[in-house]
Amino acid sequence: MDRLRMAVIGVGHLGQHHARILANLPDVNLVGVVDANPDQARAVATKLGTTPYECFEPLLDKVEAVSIVTPTIHHHSVASAFLRAGVPVLVEKPVCRTVAEADDLIALAKKAKVPLQVGHIERFNPAFEELVKRPIRAKFVEAERHGPFTGRSVDIGAVLDLMIHDLDMLLALVGGKVARVSAVGAVVFGGHEDMVNARLEFENGCIAHVTASRITRHPKRRLRIWAPEGYAGIDFVTRKLTLVQQSEEVRKYGLRVSEMDQATRARLKDEVFGRYLQVLNLDADRKHDQLTAELRHFIDCVRTGKTPRVTGTDGRDALELAERVLDALRVHPWEGTPAGPHGPGGLPTPAGFLFPPIQLARIEAA
Numbered sequence: 001m002d003r004l005r006m007a008v009i010g011v012g013h014l015g016q017h018h019a020r021i022l023a024n025l026p027d028v029n030l031v032g033v034v035d036a037n038p039d040q041a042r043a044v045a046t047k048l049g050t051t052p053y054e055c056f057e058p059l060l061d062k063v064e065a066v067s068i069v070t071p072t073i074h075h076h077s078v079a080s081a082f083l084r085a086g087v088p089v090l091v092e093k094p095v096c097r098t099v100a101e102a103d104d105l106i107a108l109a110k111k112a113k114v115p116l117q118v119g120h121i122e123r124f125n126p127a128f129e130e131l132v133k134r135p136i137r138a139k140f141v142e143a144e145r146h147g148p149f150t151g152r153s154v155d156i157g158a159v160l161d162l163m164i165h166d167l168d169m170l171l172a173l174v175g176g177k178v179a180r181v182s183a184v185g186a187v188v189f190g191g192h193e194d195m196v197n198a199r200l201e202f203e204n205g206c207i208a209h210v211t212a213s214r215i216t217r218h219p220k221r222r223l224r225i226w227a228p229e230g231y232a233g234i235d236f237v238t239r240k241l242t243l244v245q246q247s248e249e250v251r252k253y254g255l256r257v258s259e260m261d262q263a264t265r266a267r268l269k270d271e272v273f274g275r276y277l278q279v280l281n282l283d284a285d286r287k288h289d290q291l292t293a294e295l296r297h298f299i300d301c302v303r304t305g306k307t308p309r310v311t312g313t314d315g316r317d318a319l320e321l322a323e324r325v326l327d328a329l330r331v332h333p334w335e336g337t338p339a340g341p342h343g344p345g346g347l348p349t350p351a352g353f354l355f356p357p358i359q360l361a362r363i364e365a366a
Contacts, residue, residue: 141223
């Protein structure tokens with residue numbers, strides 16, 4: 001099999017990992033890496049034994065597929081150029097800045113008859129892959145995605161940087177349309193929103209509470225689902241999946257505590273998980289990481305013509321839902337009235353300190 005000629009556009013914090021993985025795949029020939037910072041492009045290219053470029057245009061007729069890991073503001077211009085050239089594209093999330101830009105990429109990919117895949121990497125988390133094999137119909141969901149401030153992705157806020165992962169997974173899991181969206185959030189560092197909570201009401205009756213924060217000291221990425229079939233909980237950091245379901249006895253006869261005698265009721269605490277509720281803990285880890293799995297999947301789609309797991313339309317739908325969250329966020333009234341402060345930047349003036357301010361020691365200049 002001929003090695004697939006590929007390039008990575010944008011080799012910053014995440015893009016350099018795309019390049020590293022592709023350079024080490026035996027069926028890929030990484031013909032170049034592109035970065036607006038020429039020093040960064042040279043450093044990554046030298047390390048991986050490929051060619052550095054400051055712009056992507058020279059690669060349009062040199063590659064058979066491309067991975068685009070630029071800032072979001074450049075996704076449409078770069079991806080559209082490659083799609084017009086008939087080159088399959090993997091573009092990082094969010095797919096574009098606007099739904100209109102995403103629709104344009106979808107149309108270009110359809111016209112060129114090439115794959116357009118969006119980098120919603122949590123779809124390749126082995127715990128999530130294990131969950132979607134199960135017959136679960138989510139009716140209440142809690143999603144949490146918290147992490148420390150990194151100084152990256154400052155061109156977008158917590159919704160497009162973090163929450164969009166969970167919005168994409170919710171759309172894939174729940175299905176159907178979202179009827180209503182409400183949201184509250186706050187700006188902490190003076191730019192975009194840094195913490196957000198959203199409530200989503202699906203037309204099929206499912207309710208989802210989704211939170212995202214990029215000012216949390218310790219990372220936390222969890223998804224919890226309650227359904228008629230039982231409960232499912234994912235820890236995306238440790239890649240663990242916990243499943244809880246009613247036993248056959250409970251499903252058939254129910255569990256009527258009020259009708260139990262005193263001795264049976266006394267044993268209930270020790271027997272509830274086991275006899276009445278069955279628990280399965282799965283360590284869904286695997287040899288290759290999620291990014292490797294995502295890139296291998298994209299390459300397979302390029303070679304075989306299969307539809308990507310996360311299509312351009314999937315990326316577009318997640319972006320549209322994210323925009324609805326942002327719209328709801330901007331109109332939230334902090335005092336409950338339209339006349340009061342509203343939106344993530346309109347947090348009311350603090351009433352005081354929660355505890356006496358810590359005085360930092362003064363360091364005298366030498």
